[in-house]
Amino acid sequence: MGPHPAVAAIRLAVRRVLHDLLTEHHRAPAAVPHAPSHEQPPPPLVLVACSGGADSMALASALAFESPKLGIRAGGVTVDHGLQPGSDARAEEVVQRLRELGLDPVDSVAVTVGRAGGPEAAARDARYAALDTAAERHGAAAVLLGHTRDDQAETVLLGLARGSGIRSLSGMAAVSGAGGRYRRPFLELDRQTARKACMVQSLPVWDDPHNADPAYTRSRLRQEGLPALEKALGKGVVEALARTARLSRDDADALDSWAGQAEATVRDAAGLLECAKLYALPPAVRRRVLRRAAIAAGAPAGSLFARHIEEVDRLITGWRGQGAINLPGKVVARRQGGRLVIRQG
Ligand SMILES: Nc1ncnc2c1ncn2[C@@H]1O[C@H](COP(=O)(O)OP(=O)(O)OP(=O)(O)O)[C@@H](O)[C@H]1O
DSSP: OOOOHHHHHHHHEEEEEHHHHHHHHHHSSSSTTOTTTOOOOOOOOOEEEEESSSSHHHHHHHHHTOOOGGTOOEEEEEOOOOOOHHHHHHHHHHHHHHTTTTTTTOOOOOOOOOOOHHHHHHHHHHHHHHHHHHHHHHOSSEEEOOHHHHHHHHHHHHHHHOOOOOHHOOOOOEEEEEOOOOEOOOTOOOOOHHHHHHHTTTTOOOOOOOGGGSSHHHHHHIIIIHHHHHHHHOTTHHHHHHHHHHHHHHHHHHHHHHHHHHHHBOOOSOOOEHHHHHHHHHHHHHHHHHHHHHHHHHGGGGOOOOHHHHHHHHHSSSOOSSSOEGGGGGGGEEEEETTEEEOOO
């Protein structure tokens, strides 16, 4: 008898990602350029980022099962955010469970969570910094994350509510981070499947109280928002939102690339943006050109919002002699004699 369907599903999702990694690994140029060609590169190491929750425990179990069959080494990392009493002991428990699955090396990394951008963003920043460091320390080819289709649906809704365009509707990428380090094998898998896979494999899981804490936006969306949407629109809404993410990502990528090409055509010989040429661009392309120019001038991408760009855009499309626009990073945009000047100071 084969494995339970939920276990088969998580293993298949991980196997696909491991296959991709192996293919990339064998295509990559040798780390030592003049090494004799008969020397095989060492087998790649893949780490699982594990909180001890159902999604990442299911991921860890599937990685432990699939990796030896492909000659891949598998390890794990758990991050202790230090936000709850006893979090260090829980992290040690996660380490224990990962070792019991046969993963090696397994690290527990304690981080200090700052305050920048709110508690959720600060914890995420600290976590990714710790995962990056762990991946580099071990020379890992990839770090697997347990985000599911439900997480993706939540991310799309959060992006929609921000009102900042299709890039924020495109959710999380299956591959992201420096050199494509982060992989999300469960992005097309629902949370219930991961939970079920843990249950039938008798894997103990830890339910993070933050996930149910109404103080957090994502928790409210998870507990109240999505269930209400499913009630109103039907169960298919999660899948539809995940599809929206995939389609929006392709659209956003295409528009970004169009804007990259358009930017060169709207600059004069001195490199200044010509307002008349900007005006002639489709609004979606023009706004992207303006965003690129603001970032190139020193505006931090993370604090440059759609409303900033809309204001700069009005210097082109709603010109009535208005003054300079102040942007984050002390960047100023002003219109001068048919040119748009965006620079710091
Ligand atoms: N403390 C942590 N240590 C290591 N990895 C983490 C930690 N918290 C989250 N991750 C990684 O990020 C993914 C998404 O985390 P998030 O908190 O959004 O979801 P979650 O529902 O808590 O996930 P899980 O059920 O796996 O705990 C996790 O599946 C895991 O891969």
